[in-house]
Amino acid sequence: MRVPVKPVVKPVLKPNSAAAAAGSPAAASPVRGRGRPRSPQIRDAILRAARALMDEAGPAGLTMEAVAERAGVGKPTVYRWWPNRHAVAMAALMDDAALPKAAARKRSPLRALEQQMLAVSETLASRQGRNVTAMIAAADPDTEVAKAFRHHFVLARRSEGRALIEEAAQAGELRAGLDVEVALDQLYGALFFRMLMGHAGIDAGFVRALVKQVVRGLTA
Amino acid sequence: MRVPVKPVVKPVLKPNSAAAAAGSPAAASPVRGRGRPRSPQIRDAILRAARALMDEAGPAGLTMEAVAERAGVGKPTVYRWWPNRHAVAMAALMDDAALPKAAARKRSPLRALEQQMLAVSETLASRQGRNVTAMIAAADPDTEVAKAFRHHFVLARRSEGRALIEEAAQAGELRAGLDVEVALDQLYGALFFRMLMGHAGIDAGFVRALVKQVVRGLTA
Amino acid sequence: MRVPVKPVVKPVLKPNSAAAAAGSPAAASPVRGRGRPRSPQIRDAILRAARALMDEAGPAGLTMEAVAERAGVGKPTVYRWWPNRHAVAMAALMDDAALPKAAARKRSPLRALEQQMLAVSETLASRQGRNVTAMIAAADPDTEVAKAFRHHFVLARRSEGRALIEEAAQAGELRAGLDVEVALDQLYGALFFRMLMGHAGIDAGFVRALVKQVVRGLTA
Amino acid sequence: MRVPVKPVVKPVLKPNSAAAAAGSPAAASPVRGRGRPRSPQIRDAILRAARALMDEAGPAGLTMEAVAERAGVGKPTVYRWWPNRHAVAMAALMDDAALPKAAARKRSPLRALEQQMLAVSETLASRQGRNVTAMIAAADPDTEVAKAFRHHFVLARRSEGRALIEEAAQAGELRAGLDVEVALDQLYGALFFRMLMGHAGIDAGFVRALVKQVVRGLTA
DNA sequence: GGATAATCGAGACGGTACGTCGCGTCTTCAT
DNA sequence: ATGAAGACGCGACGTACCGTCTCGATTATCC
Numbered sequence: 024m025r026v027p028v029k030p031v032v033k034p035v036l037k038p039n040s041a042a043a044a045a046g047s048p049a050a051a052s053p054v055r056g057r058g059r060p061r062s063p064q065i066r067d068a069i070l071r072a073a074r075a076l077m078d079e080a081g082p083a084g085l086t087m088e089a090v091a092e093r094a095g096v097g098k099p100t101v102y103r104w105w106p107n108r109h110a111v112a113m114a115a116l117m118d119d120a121a122l123p124k125a126a127a128r129k130r131s132p133l134r135a136l137e138q139q140m141l142a143v144s145e146t147l148a149s150r151q152g153r154n155v156t157a158m159i160a161a162a163d164p165d166t167e168v169a170k171a172f173r174h175h176f177v178l179a180r181r182s183e184g185r186a187l188i189e190e191a192a193q194a195g196e197l198r199a200g201l202d203v204e205v206a207l208d209q210l211y212g213a214l215f216f217r218m219l220m221g222h223a224g225i226d227a228g229f230v231r232a233l234v235k236q237v238v239r240g241l242t243a
Numbered sequence: 244m245r246v247p248v249k250p251v252v253k254p255v256l257k258p259n260s261a262a263a264a265a266g267s268p269a270a271a272s273p274v275r276g277r278g279r280p281r282s283p284q285i286r287d288a289i290l291r292a293a294r295a296l297m298d299e300a301g302p303a304g305l306t307m308e309a310v311a312e313r314a315g316v317g318k319p320t321v322y323r324w325w326p327n328r329h330a331v332a333m334a335a336l337m338d339d340a341a342l343p344k345a346a347a348r349k350r351s352p353l354r355a356l357e358q359q360m361l362a363v364s365e366t367l368a369s370r371q372g373r374n375v376t377a378m379i380a381a382a383d384p385d386t387e388v389a390k391a392f393r394h395h396f397v398l399a400r401r402s403e404g405r406a407l408i409e410e411a412a413q414a415g416e417l418r419a420g421l422d423v424e425v426a427l428d429q430l431y432g433a434l435f436f437r438m439l440m441g442h443a444g445i446d447a448g449f450v451r452a453l454v455k456q457v458v459r460g461l462t463a
Numbered sequence: 464m465r466v467p468v469k470p471v472v473k474p475v476l477k478p479n480s481a482a483a484a485a486g487s488p489a490a491a492s493p494v495r496g497r498g499r500p501r502s503p504q505i506r507d508a509i510l511r512a513a514r515a516l517m518d519e520a521g522p523a524g525l526t527m528e529a530v531a532e533r534a535g536v537g538k539p540t541v542y543r544w545w546p547n548r549h550a551v552a553m554a555a556l557m558d559d560a561a562l563p564k565a566a567a568r569k570r571s572p573l574r575a576l577e578q579q580m581l582a583v584s585e586t587l588a589s590r591q592g593r594n595v596t597a598m599i600a601a602a603d604p605d606t607e608v609a610k611a612f613r614h615h616f617v618l619a620r621r622s623e624g625r626a627l628i629e630e631a632a633q634a635g636e637l638r639a640g641l642d643v644e645v646a647l648d649q650l651y652g653a654l655f656f657r658m659l660m661g662h663a664g665i666d667a668g669f670v671r672a673l674v675k676q677v678v679r680g681l682t683a
Numbered sequence: 684m685r686v687p688v689k690p691v692v693k694p695v696l697k698p699n700s701a702a703a704a705a706g707s708p709a710a711a712s713p714v715r716g717r718g719r720p721r722s723p724q725i726r727d728a729i730l731r732a733a734r735a736l737m738d739e740a741g742p743a744g745l746t747m748e749a750v751a752e753r754a755g756v757g758k759p760t761v762y763r764w765w766p767n768r769h770a771v772a773m774a775a776l777m778d779d780a781a782l783p784k785a786a787a788r789k790r791s792p793l794r795a796l797e798q799q800m801l802a803v804s805e806t807l808a809s810r811q812g813r814n815v816t817a818m819i820a821a822a823d824p825d826t827e828v829a830k831a832f833r834h835h836f837v838l839a840r841r842s843e844g845r846a847l848i849e850e851a852a853q854a855g856e857l858r859a860g861l862d863v864e865v866a867l868d869q870l871y872g873a874l875f876f877r878m879l880m881g882h883a884g885i886d887a888g889f890v891r892a893l894v895k896q897v898v899r900g901l902t903a
Numbered sequence: 904g905g906a907t908a909a910t911c912g913a914g915a916c917g918g919t920a921c922g923t924c925g926c927g928t929c930t931t932c933a934t
Numbered sequence: 935a936t937g938a939a940g941a942c943g944c945g946a947c948g949t950a951c952c953g954t955c956t957c958g959a960t961t962a963t964c965c
Contacts, residue, residue: 058909059961065911088951097912102953160380164441173440181442204443205433205452212436213428219435220393221384222401223424232425240460278940279930285942308920317943322922498914499956505916528946537917542948600820603741604881613880621882644883645892648873653865655879656872660833661824662841663864672865680900721936746925757938762927 061103068094069101073115078150082157085112109162113172116155132191136184137234140210143180144230147218156218177215181207188241201241209237281323288314289321293335298370302377305332329382333392336375352410357454359407360430363400364450367438376438397435401427408461417461429457501544508534509541513555518590522597525552549602553612556595572631576624577674580650583620584670587658596658617655621647628681637681649677721763728754729761733775738810742817745772769822773832776815792850797894799847800870803840804890807878816878837875841867848901857901869897 072093076085087108091098105111146152155176162169184207191197213233217225292313296305307328311318325331366372375396382389404427411417433453437445512533516525527548531538545551586592595616602609624647631637653673657665732753736745747768751758765771806812815836822829844867851857873893877885 057907057963059911059963061910086951087953091912095912097914098952099913099954099956100911103910107953108951157380159439160377173442177440178442202452202456205449205456208433208436208443209429209453209457212432212434213425214432215436215439216428216432219379220397222393222398223428229425232422233429236422236425236460237429238460240456240458243459243462277932277938279932279942281941282930306920307922311943315943317945318921319923319944320942323941327922328920496914497912497958499916501915502956526946527948531917535917537919538947539918539949540916543915547948548946597820599879600817613882617880618882642892642896645873645889645896648876648883649869649893649897652872652874652876653868654872656868656875659820659875660837662833662838663868669865672862673869676862676865676900677869678900679903680896680898682903725937747927748925751938755938757940758926759928759939760937763936767927768925 065094065096065100066104067118069096069104069111070115070118072096073111074119077112077115077154082112082154082161085115087111109158109166110168112154112158113162113168116151116158117172117175119151131196132187132194133196133234133238136187136191136210137231139180139183139187140214140230140234141227143211144214144225144227147214148225152218156215160219177211181211184210197238197241198243206237206241209240210234285314285316285320286324287338289316289324289331290335290338292316293331294339297332297335297374302332302374302381305335307331329378329386330388332374332378333382333388336371336378337392337395339371351416352407352414353416353454353458356404356407356411356430357451359400359403360434360450360454361447363431364434364445364447367434368445372438376435380439397431401431404430417458421461426457426461429460430454505534505536505540506544507558509536509544509551510555510558512536513551514559517552517555517594522552522594522601525555527551549598549606550608552594552598553602553608556591556598557612557615559591571636572627572634573636573674573678576627576631576650577671579620579623579627580654580670580674581667583651584654584665584667587654588665592658596655600659617651621651624650637678641681646677646681649680650674725754725756725760726764727778729756729764729771730775730778732756733771734779737772737775737814742772742814742821745775747771769818769826770828772814772818773822773828776811776818777832777835779811791856792847792854793856793894793898796844796847796851796870797891799840799843800874800890800894801887803871804874804885804887807874808885812878816875820879837871841871844870857898858903861901866897866901869900870894 069090072090073085076089076093085108087098087101090096090111091101094101101111105114147156155172159169159173159177162172164170185203188197188203188206192201192203210233214225214230217223217229223229289310292310293305295313296309305328307318307321310316310331311321314321321331325334367376379389379393379397382392384390405423408417408423408426412421412423430453434445434450437443437449443449509530512530513525515533516529525548527538527541530536530551531541534541541551545554587596599609599613599617602612604610625643628637628643628646632641632643650673654665654670657663657669663669729750732750733745736749736753745768747758747761750756750771751761754761761771765774807816819829819833819837822832845863848857848863848866852859852861852863870893874885874890877883877889883889
């Protein structure tokens with residue numbers, strides 16, 4: 024029928040996606056709205072459902088309809104929290120605690136680097152890792168959510184790696200004039216590459232050989 | 244008169260997509276099919292349309308309906324050639340001749356490697372490169388088409404790189420005991436990584452620095 | 464995205480068509496459904512469109528796609544109300560008020576019978592009459608909708624006729640031992656027969672001659 | 684692609700449908716064409732297949748594709764003999780020999796009439812009868828094929844009935860001034876009516892009661 | 904404590920695209 | 935020229951999700 028009697032203006036800009044998707048409960052608005060507040064349990068149920076669906080059928084299996092049904096929730100409720108399917112998928116993945124923890128510090132920064140690479144490789148090799156990769160490649164790269172997503176899963180790790188390399192450099196373990204940024208891409212890029220292409224497995228042996236060979240380029 | 248003694252079984256699986264999509268004219272069956280042969284012009288028209296749509300709106304813009312209309316072709320005809328949207332997209336990209344040609348040989352294999360990396364990086368940085376990457380990530384990795392696709396665009400280049408590195412090794416330009424496979428992933432992985440993450444640009448300077456630093460790790 | 468790996472289970476059979484198509488507001492469920500209620504305006508718009516299409520191009524002109532577009536409605540909405548094309552066509556025809564009204568009572572039941580037969584013949588001879596007949600013949604006879612349809616357009620008239628004949632019988636105007644059911648089929652059957660076969664026209668003269676001759680068989 | 688390079692004129696008018704569909708082998712052209720002659724076996728195979736399909740799934744089950752496959756024949760071959768689906772269906776039904784034979788003459792024409800009505804009713808009550816009825820109602824009434832079809836199955840019987848009634852009239856068994864055409868529609872119409880509406884069965888009892896009651900109207 | 908307001912489950916709605924089926928025409932090779 | 939095979943343009947089918955909208959029914963805050 025489509026007879027917009029009331030061509031109402033979009034009610035109000037709700038800070039739904041950005042903050043929520045980032046999973047930052049910190050930025051909770053101090054001003055308490057008037058109506059019934061949103062239930063965080065519902066938020067969790069939705070993300071849980073989304074995660075389950077992705078585990079079962081990959082990112083393509085995550086449909087808003089399925090998420091809503093699985094979570095026992097109305098579709099509009101899902102849309103109240105996130106603006107579209109991608110946002111839900113990313114939020115679901117980001118909300119999961121299973122992240123490569125910053126490795127407990129070894130004495131040597133280079134050993135710590137290897138340790139961290141091993142942790143990252145494990146995450147990547149999991150079912151979820153596959154989903155994360157797919158999401159990263161599929162999403163519109165310029166979106167805020169996409170940026171947050173990439174940072175959360177990859178660039179943050181890469182930054183940790185940078186710190187370790189710089190530390191090693193200052194400790195005199197690496198040669199002068201090395202290109203840190205390029206080195207980081209050699210490391211994390213190789214991991215992603217195997218993940219995406221599947222031409223060879225990702226195991227501890229590979230990761231160790233990788234770190235070793237990269238470091239060698241940073242030494243002599 | 245062909246009295247159907249056997250009430251006929253389901254027509255038989257037709258090898259439509261696989262061979263055709265792979266673009267391999269080699270596997271031309273010696274037995275000339277009985278009916279009207281498929282028109283290669285139509286195949287081309289479809290792929291041309293698919294390419295145009297991807298150029299305009301990315302992989303998401305490639306819908307079977309749009310492809311069919313644009314190509315002046317019925318939807319079922321498109322499905323006669325390829326089983327789904329992904330397959331069409333991949334075939335379209337693969338069918339394009341614009342590939343980084345094996346660089347005209349330099350005297351030194353390592354110089355040739357750098358040259359090839361530059362060529363690959365240019366392809367990746369283009370609109371089409373973005374599409375290729377998205378397709379790789381989105382496709383079911385186990386499909387035949389997906390494998391062909393990855394090989395065509397990436398692994399084939401990687402193999403060329405392997406040849407060059409091995410040549411350099413035999414020429415004594417590299418140290419003994421290096422890990423070629425890992426080195427290759429360092430190189431091509433870094434490229435893909437920047438492409439996907441967008442945390443830094445891909446330019447000639449980067450590529451040169453990358454090759455240099457990797458090679459340094461392969462030297463003594 | 465958008466590759467439904469698991470075709471999911473068939474949602475559940477919804478009792479959409481039966482009640483609605485029959486146009487019986489009587490069977491209104493006491494339990495108010497939970498979601499947004501179906502809009503009767505939309506129902507009407509669809510049926511109006513269906514009627515228009517049949518008027519223009521006969522039953523074959525009624526395609527779901529055309530109905531949806533004409534009604535300014537999505538295709539799935541049409542399917543929410545009726546399960547297929549036939550059901551829509553029947554509902555459209557039945558929803559129309561233009562029916563041969565029970566004739567204003569004459570003094571004599573046999574005169575009233577003749578009057579009613581004339582009314583029915585007029586309906587049959589119209590464009591819509593042709594459509595109704597075609598629908599009756601084309602539909603699966605065992606369907607609920609089909610039964611409702613036949614009853615609505617034909618058997619209900621036939622029942623009215625039965626009442627009149629029985630009244631005349633009780634008034635002593637007809638002989639004893641007559642077979643009412645057979646008589647009714649003689650009357651209405653003859654009408655339909657000419658309609659379907661087209662070997663002769665249906666006009667007032669024919670109807671009057673028909674009634675007269677049938678009644679003669681019912682007299683002594 | 685649809686690029687009619689040769690906007691060829693439709694080759695030649697072939698007298699395919701009319702004569703062939705009527706099943707009249709009599710009108711075989713005396714001029715023997717140049718190429719390979721059409722095989723009558725193929726014609727039969729097609730009609731046999733068509734009949735089988737209708738038996739299994741009603742008139743809607745008869746698709747050209749299914750007919751061709753079932754008959755072990757190419758689609759164009761089917762179209763060489765008949766112009767469309769309806770024509771094939773009608774030809775298939777008409778080609779069948781199982782017709783109510785002109786009843787072996789009884790002494791009385793009215794007894795013969797009853798006999799013939801019984802035969803017709805049996806045909807109608809069969810699976811095939813249902814199909815015939817549906818075809819009649821569904822077909823465009825003005826087509827040549829449709830006319831032939833109606834004549835073949837119904838109007839021809841009706842004519843036989845007319846002969847019998849007129850004979851009875853001349854023998855003085857019926858009253859003067861009766862309306863033969865109307866009487867015929869009373870008889871055959873009632874049969875068709877029950878067939879279409881399904882409100883009551885068609886058995887010998889019904890037919891006999893029908894004939895009796897109609898004849899009564901033609902007597903006193 | 905009663906009005907007000909946003910939330911929630913449910914599901915109808917206008918769309919867009921999906922992948923399939925059948926039509927009737929065409930093009931090919933073999934007979 | 936006929937025939938089997940089957941590709942082709944076309945149009946419609948019925949379905950899946952999208953993201954938006956309306957319902958009645960909860961909860962909260964504010965007056």
